[in-house]
Amino acid sequence: MQAKHYQVKQRLAEMIDNGELRIGERMPSELVMAKEFGVSRETFRSAVRALEQEGRLLIKHGVGTFVIQPLPLIPSSLEKLSSIGSMIQAARLDEGEERIRLKTERCAPEAAQVLGIQPDDPVITLERFRSANGEPVAYSINVIPRQIAGDRFDNGQFEGSLLEFFENQLGRKIVTADSEISVPLHIDRNCQRLLLHPQTTVLLLKQTHYDEVNQPVLYSLDYLRNDVFTFRIRRTI
Structure with a gap:
């Protein structure tokens, strides 16, 4: 019983x-x-x-x-390179964003290593929330070498897809990404930004993005709510 x-x-x-x-x-x-x-x-x-x-x-x-109306799951295959915005749109949810920070600063050692530049070289750092149906579902930190970004961010304005921005504004098409998936510690302040409900857990995707000539052009830390995003990969023998 x-x-x-x-x-x-x-x-x-x-x-x-x-x-x-x-x-x-x-x-x-x-x-x-x-x-x-x-x-x-x-x-x-x-x-x-x-x-x-x-x-x-x-x-x-x-x-x-x-x-309350729970957000539906947003499925995604790890084999396909997709922006967070496109995943939200594919789930037929209303996409939104809130920019937290956009500035030029010195590159941190971890990002410098994967981007093939020197620590302290200038980079553009973009941090923002992405939302689905008005509820935050992702927090992203994106690092772009200044030598690649040029003056495209100098007006302090940006929204939308970075993948499209690279292709349309910088003339570099991102075609590949190496992604490392981990579970951030609960004391990680960026993880804490997304712990909205008791059932919320967070995944962290550390991603190095490459253009058509295999040059690393973008390093990103994407914190994603695991009660909203699900990731799958097909494995074969």
Whole structure:
């Protein structure tokens, strides 16, 4: 026999799916709902926590519990080089971005090594959030050698796809990327920017991008919500 809190969880999920509990609606109080289900408040609380972890409910302490629309998963094959924006658009979600920083600075040793330049050489650093349906889903740090970027960023303006920017504005088509996937520590401040919900986990893609003559032209750190993005690769013998 299923545990009581699981039965309550399933019933709540059904109420959300059939519209008895609508997206954006605040649920009745814990006391009222527990009485309606004929269970203890602790049992009802456990069911609500389970749905919160699945991204279907949002608990605002001191305010109430709200029904929310979870973001759908954004699938992507690691074999295909795609921009974050194009992945969001392919999932038929509304793409948005917020630029945090765009400046010329000295290159850090890690980026200098993969870009084939000297530490302290000038680079353009672009940091920004990417959102899907108004909710942040990615945080990116992009490093471009100044000798490649020239003065294209001097007006302080940029938005959209870096892949398209390289091809259309810099005359360099990015065709390949080496990607390293890791799980950042929870103390990583960039990881913390995306920990919005209890179910949120974060993946980090460290990527070196190459142009058509195999010259490294872009180094990026892409922090991606793993409750939103899923990555697949086909392996063969």
